[in-house]
Amino acid sequence: MMMMMTATISDLAQQAHRDLAQRLGDALPAGWRAAYDAHPRHLFLPDRVWVRIEEPLDRAADPDRWLAYAYSDDSVITQLHDGAACSEHGYPISSSCSMPAVAFTMLGHLDPQRGDRILEIGTGTGWTAALLAHQLGDDQVVSVEVDPVVADTARGNLTRAGRRVLVVTGEGAEGYPPGAPYDRVIATCSVHTVPYAWVTQTRPGGVILTPWGSTFENSALLRLTVDHRGAAVGSIVDWATFMRLRTQRPVIPAEPEDFDTIADRGRTNVDLADLLGEHARFGIGLRVPDCRLSWDLGEDGYLSTLWLLAPDSWASVHDTTVRQTGARRLFDEVINAYSWWQHAGRPHRDHYGVTVTAEGQQVWLDDPARP
Ligand SMILES: C[S@@+](CC[C@H](N)C(=O)[O-])C[C@H]1O[C@@H](n2cnc3c(N)ncnc32)[C@H](O)[C@@H]1O
Structure with missing residues (x-):
């Protein structure tokens, strides 16, 4: 055998x-x-x-x-x-x-x-x-x-x-x-x-x-x-x-039904690739609460539409066209936070720290005395 x-x-x-x-x-x-x-x-x-x-x-x-x-x-x-x-x-x-x-x-x-x-x-x-x-x-x-x-x-x-x-x-x-x-x-x-x-x-x-x-x-x-x-x-x-x-867990925002028709339109010339860099995203997230980021890719594999989603507000960016609707203007918030991050010297993620006390949590940049 x-x-x-x-x-x-x-x-x-x-x-x-x-x-x-x-x-x-x-x-x-x-x-x-x-x-x-x-x-x-x-x-x-x-x-x-x-x-x-x-x-x-x-x-x-x-x-x-x-x-x-x-x-x-x-x-x-x-x-x-x-x-x-x-x-x-x-x-x-x-x-x-x-x-x-x-x-x-x-x-x-x-x-x-x-x-x-x-x-x-x-x-x-x-x-x-x-x-x-x-x-x-x-x-x-x-x-x-x-x-x-x-x-x-x-x-x-x-x-x-x-x-x-x-x-x-x-x-x-x-x-x-x-x-x-x-x-x-x-x-x-x-x-x-x-x-x-x-x-x-x-x-x-x-x-x-x-x-x-x-x-x-x-x-x-x-x-x-x-x-x-x-x-x-x-x-x-x-x-x-x-x-x-x-x-x-963050609240999962519902899809806006008639987003295209009700949203305000504007234009932007911001460099989205830079804004979406990991360190920029981290800094922006600290200043724009309860906002989810997602994106659609085009057939070429590159970014086609950027989405910003909160429980009561939505924004999108496609090419240079910005659409926003809801209680918050999410893209404006993101741009303000991005500009703060640029003026702060484009800090990397590991420059931030946190202090937690009975009163709550405070986030700081480089130094606990610099909230
Ligand atoms: C990534 S898994 C943990 C992996 C784990 N260390 C291992 O080696 O398999 C995260 C776990 O956290 C649990 N979790 C989520 N929220 C929690 C909570 N509020 N309290 C306790 N556990 C929680 C989830 O149910 C999940 O099982």
């Missing part, structure tokens, strides 16, 4: 796991390699994932592609529409396993030390919680997840991985007071306003690391240090684009 040599799923998974480590290179710091090896990512993923919103990928139907996706340096979508069957239900992507390079970059910025207590906001699959627990010990990590189904699945994943991390089903903006004080708080969903509960639950000298940004441009990673006066102060240390904390 002829023996066929076939690779098992676990051989293939081990190879894919090693290959991803190699591709990550320095993005996987040496100090986190043992945690990475102890917790293979595919063990935290459900059998059905989504490559894109419209594109489910079932492990049974295409195991090779499923495994390749599990070991891509990409976030893996694990839940749509908050788990609702209906695609009409708002926010399309509602849970995922973080992109490995970003997860390890964040863990590097978090820089937890032996003996630290960690609060994670947004358990997702439980993979980040497992990496933290491997590094610091199961009892040192608490993770809060708002979605009960996601939280239950994460508990199962963590238990199968041999971890005894406390996963709390609850509102992440409230932290988890029974586990406080924490040395480190890490959010793996993004906020526009840092919840003050995270500050009060972090010991003086402790660190809060969170994706942060405006409705216009949600792309920053903020690292704050808590001081003895009950304030947290820090700056943008990297880029990171994450799904929103559910309680801070």
Whole structure:
């Protein structure tokens, strides 16, 4: 009888796991390699994932592609529409396993030390919680997840991985007071306003690391240090684009019905390519609240129409023609903010910082005294 040599799923998974480590290179710091090896990512993923919103990928139907996706340096979508069957239900992507390079970059910025207590906001699959627990010990990590189904699945994943991390089903903006004080708080969903509960639950000298940004441009990673006066102060240390904390999601604006007929018309000669540069967008977003940016591309792949959308106002720019309608003149607001950004010396994203106190959040440029 002829023996066929076939690779098992676990051989293939081990190879894919090693290959991803190699591709990550320095993005996987040496100090986190043992945690990475102890917790293979595919063990935290459900059998059905989504490559894109419209594109489910079932492990049974295409195991090779499923495994390749599990070991891509990409976030893996694990839940749509908050788990609702209906695609009409708002926010399309509602849970995922973080992109490995970003997860390890964040863990590097978090820089937890032996003996630290960690609060994670947004358990997702439980993979980040497992990496933290491997590094610091199961009892040192608490993770809060708002979605009960996601939280239950994460508990199962963590238990199968041999971890005894406390996963709390609850509102992440409230932290988890029974586990406080924490040395480190890490959010793996993004906020526009840092919840003050995270500050009060972090010991003086402790660190809060969170994706942060405006409705216009949600792309920053903020690292704050808590001081003895009950304030947290820090700056943008990297880029990171994450799904929103559910309680801070922007309102999805409705499409204006007769936009073309009711909108005011004007002209602009502004350089849209410059205005849409990542640092300009970030600065503009800080001064134009609750405004979404989107665009249509032409057949040539270049920008055709730029859209600015708020719950009660809309604007578009096509060639040099500007159309605006609603309670706000969104394009005028954007142009004013863009001109502020130019006069401020075209600051990069990492020049901004944030101070969070019981009174609220203040954003500053270069110096906490320069709001
Ligand atoms: C990008 S995923 C987290 C990825 C996770 N760290 C992992 O390794 O799989 C973000 C998670 O934040 C959760 N989330 C969103 N809003 C939340 C809230 N208000 N409180 C707690 N969790 C929240 C989402 O349900 C989602 O599971």
